[in-house]
Amino acid sequence: MSDIMQSWWQAISNWAAGTTVTWVDLLVSLIILAAAAAVAFAFSRLFSRLLLRVARFSAGDLDDTIIAAGRGPVTAFIILIGAYLAITVPLTLAPAVHDVANKVASLAAIFIGAYMINAIGSAVLRWLEEHLESRDAANTGGWALPLARRGMVIVVFAMSAMVSLDILGINISPLIAGLGIGGLAIALALQPTLSNLFAGTYVITEGVVNEGDYIEMENGVTGYVVDVSWRSTRLRTWTNNLVVIPNSRFAETIITNYDQPQEHVNVFLTCGVAYESDLQHVEAVSMDVMRQVEREHPGVVKDYGVYFGYDTFGENNVDFWLFMQASSRLASFEVRTALIKQLHARLIDEGITINYPVRTLHFPDGWTPDGQPPTREQAARSRRPSTPPQPQGPLPADTPGGGGDGPDV
Known part of the structure; x- marks a missing residue:
């Protein structure tokens, strides 16, 4: 870089030592500069204001933001063009000095263009941030858009710097290769962080x-x-x-x-009554209880309605369900509590029974309810055959097998 600056200075010094610039040439240069300054002032003060007034007739204000952000860079471009023309048109420049002027003007144009892109892009992102906040999407405008603005500044000026180095005649191929390898290494090292970053962007922009x-x-x-x-x-x-x-x-x-797609939450309650119950009466009682809760509780969505239905023949009861909607998740707990309390009290008043679960257990001979196996004495007693009681004394003669000498052989 120092060699380039020295060569530029040497070329300008050599031209200045042997130039034949007259006062007319200098006057023409001053006129061109003054004209460029006048045009820049007119654009900044008059023409841009006219554009802003015209843009106010549009539906949105994004065009106003873009015009306001681009006013400064466009003014700088006008001044740069005027300065370049003031140097190259009236003055007779040596080829080396003309090359220096072209390179300096190109570098200035590149950085003014980068400034313009950054200004307009930042203004648009800031406009998006404000409008997203007004639509209750503060998370998106809270960190994602500012992060995008900072990233855009880095990318735009990094590309401008590389193009500028190429204009100066510096080979940027090794720099690009080094940046590629370094970027790959950084990406591998920051893989968890980048994964969280992109996942967070997806979660927020999804809006769920x-x-x-x-x-x-x-x-x-x-x-x-x-x-x-x-x-x-x-x-x-x-x-x-x-x-x-x-x-x-x-x-x-x-x-x-639980708050999407809307804040309302359905309340689904199951219950059961004994098989001996009058199911028509049970349905009427349940509907009456739900309508009472609907009228009295402020957390019930009254336009949704109440619903009742029998579900199945259970092991101990005929199961049924009650269905209504609460205004929020917290209100659903209150609605469910009120529904259980009033239904239980009403079923008791109507003499409708909710059976308790009943189980009958059968144990093998000798086994105890606590699950212990029988002892040896208990097992032997359970296996010992019972013998009929023996009669006392001789049996009567007419009893089969009793008395006499037995059959003749």
């Missing part, structure tokens, strides 16, 4: 999880979403503890969101 939602993960972790950052998602559990989940695992698991 927002701050304040109550979710349940596949592994049983439940809680309210406190924050979704670039690396992790934070949940607050029922015990008021904080659970930090890496976004890479959060994006791959199955999630149940």
